[in-house]
Amino acid sequence: MVQFKIHSLYLFSVVIKQVQIMNNSSDIKVYINKYITFHTSSAVEQRGEQLFKNQLVEFVNYDENKDTWSFFVEGSEIYEVHIKGANSLNVEPTCSCPFDWGSTCKHKVASLLFVSNNIDNIDDFLVSDIPIIKLSEKNIVSTKRADNAPYEIKDYYYITNKFIKANCTVRV
Numbered sequence: 612m613v614q615f616k617i618h619s620l621y622l623f624s625v626v627i628k629q630v631q632i633m634n635n636s637s638d639i640k641v642y643i644n645k646y647i648t649f650h651t652s653s654a655v656e657q658r659g660e661q662l663f664k665n666q667l668v669e670f671v672n673y674d675e676n677k678d679t680w681s682f683f684v685e686g687s688e689i690y691e692v693h694i695k696g697a698n699s700l701n702v703e704p705t706c707s708c709p710f711d712w713g714s715t716c717k718h719k720v721a722s723l724l725f726v727s728n729n730i731d732n733i734d735d736f737l738v739s740d741i742p743i744i745k746l747s748e749k750n751i752v753s754t755k756r757a758d759n760a761p762y763e764i765k766d767y768y769y770i771t772n773k774f775i776k777a778n779c780t781v782r783v
Contacts, residue, residue: 651713662684
C-alpha cells in the first residue's frame with residue numbers, strides 16, 4: 612500500500628511538471644506573438660513571416676544557461692540574429708542588419724517565429740548526443756598537401772557547430 616502511494620505521488624508530480632512545461636511553452640508563444648505585434652509594423656511582420664515560411668531561418672545554437680537562441684537569416688544578405696530571454700518572457704532580439712526604421716526588423720521577426728514554433732521541440736535541434744571528434748588521421752584523407760595547407764576532411768557528416776567549436780580557435 613505504501614509503495615503504491617509513493618508511485619502514485621511520483622506519477623502525479625511528473626504529470627504536474629509536464630503541464631507546467633506545456634503552460635510555459637504556450638505562455639512563451641503568446642508572449643512572442645504579442646511582442647512581434649507590438650514592436651513591428653504589419654509590413655515588417657509580413658516580410659518576417661515570409662522569411663520564416665520560405666525556410667530562410669537557419670538555427671545555429673541554443674544556449675540554455677544564457678537563454679539565447681542564435682540564427683542566420685537570409686534576406687538581401689545573410690544576417691546574424693540572437694534572441695535572448697524567451698524563457699523568462701523578457702525577449703531581447705539583436706540583428707546584424709542595418710535596419711533603421713523601428714526596433715524590430717524582418718530577420719528578428721522570422722527568428723522569433725522560429726522560436727515560437729519550435730519551443731516545444733528544442734531537443735530536436737541540439738546536437739549534444741553527437742560525440743566531439745578531434746581531428747585525427749582517421750578523419751583525414753591525406754597528410755598536408757603543402758606546408759601551410761589545411762588538412763582535408765573525408766567525412767563532412769560530423770562537421771557541426773559543436774565540432775567547429777571544439778576544433779577551432781577564435782582570432783581577434
